[in-house]
Amino acid sequence: MSITIQPAVRVETKRQPLPPRERLERIFNIDGVDALYGGKPAIKDVTMDVYKNLVTAIIGPSGCGKSTFIRCLNRMNDLIPGFTLTGTIRYHGQDITGNDVDPVAVRRHIGMVFQRPNPFPKSIYDNVAWGLKVLGMKDGLADRVERALTQAALWDEVKDRLKASALSLSGGQQQRLCIARAIAVEPDVVLMDEPASALDPIATAAIEQLMTDLKGEYTFVIVTHNMQQAARVADMTAFFSISRGDEGERYGELVEYDATQKMFTAPSDTRTEDYVTGRFG
């Protein structure tokens, strides 16, 4: 007996089909990752690959460990006391989880944009230029700033007031400035932790558009609680859900990971189906 799945969101079907997975270059090999806060697991046994030049979305209900997971990819959780990680995360084949790996070097290649816009209390220009200066990318500084702001679809709005404080921008502009700041230093991967959750629909659309425009140059991993957003921008989608352990403890796990098209139209796991059809979450 077959049931036709009616997804809660309209999935664009005109998108070009992905080439077979074997032909895609793997940027992350994530294998058996458990992330624990003070010994309590937040996510358990996550195994998945992230492919180069695609947008990979992480979806799932609140508390399923989406943010924890994405912050593992650039060692951002190192800042949290009591955080531990087991398993391996290989970035271009090299394990980045070990104590002998410099998290600063990891973050140099894997940038991040956060849930709430967090520009520096500096001018618009300096927000982008500061990172470049500190990291020694000083040649053609003004050009680099302009290119980053253009890529982030912000240049036209700010070119006449580059010296103004970044805090005078609207929320959506601030978030695009944060994206410009992140891509100015030429990372390989850009992680986005619910980048549009504090923004209005127009600003959200601008950010989704720039991800689509820029994915030829960067690899994006985006956490979102918004299924429409995943359906619109992502090539691959991973669905995380909350499970209960033997003693009733809650932790997040990866339920299913596949091409976005398939995840929203023909998922293989009933939990994914329940989530994308809006029966749960």
Place this chain on the structure above:
Amino acid sequence: MSTHGITRADMHAVNLPRRRALNRLMEVLAWLAAAVAIGFLVLIVWSVARKGASELNLALITKTPATGFFTSGSGGLANAFAGTLVIVGIATLMALPTGILVALYLTEFAPPSVRNIVSLSLDVLNGVPAIVIGIFVYGLFVLGHGQSGYAASFALACIMLPLVARSTIEVLLLVPRALREASLALGVARWRTTLSIVLPQTIGGIITGTVLAVARVAGETAPLLFTSSLVGTQVHWNPHHALQTVPVAIFELSESADPQDHARAWAAALVLLLFILLTSLTARWLATRNRSKLSASR
């Protein structure tokens, strides 16, 4: 099971008048306590001003004390003001960088266990009586070497250190974590993030804390009696020697037999009081300015 909802009996409690009276009483008591606190301040300032007004003139801070037998009572306390300036200045130079570094270590780098221990130590150091610090520095530097402005500065720096560190910690904790993450996510090193992103946010708070600490130690007497009190009447600026200071001068003048010396002690006290008042007001102004700047960056 939890009970919920309010019954009619609660709303129309039988002892409502008693509750109201009690409430009123507590309000009056709190008001009285505040009035007493302010009253004492007014009383102190008023009595100091009344008794010192006759000797409050420019000569007090520009002239040195007269030494001749017949001229006793004339002259000023220029040597004391110069000494206080030098000693407090050097103490600030010692305590400020140390206090900031302690605060940075505690908030940005220390593991929680170390943080608790150092934090507790700061509180204990803050509670050590000034005279104990005076004796400590006396044993450390003065015995065998003699008194000096440096020894006095070191003693005052010991008092300033926990004050500066505490106030710096407070403003460092106000800096949003998102700002640190923004810098770290660019692949910028921790120390660079701390110096270029976190610290500039806290300048106002650090200045406030320092100004308050300066105001506090400018009036300290006990440690100076041990470290910098055997002095002449000339103006000296060299901290290798013992220097006269305003609090010690007040103390000595108050023990004099000459009533005019008493008046001068009051006048010097008034100047000290005005200085502390002025610095406290400056600190408050800086604090409000810094707070509004920080909240704008949220």
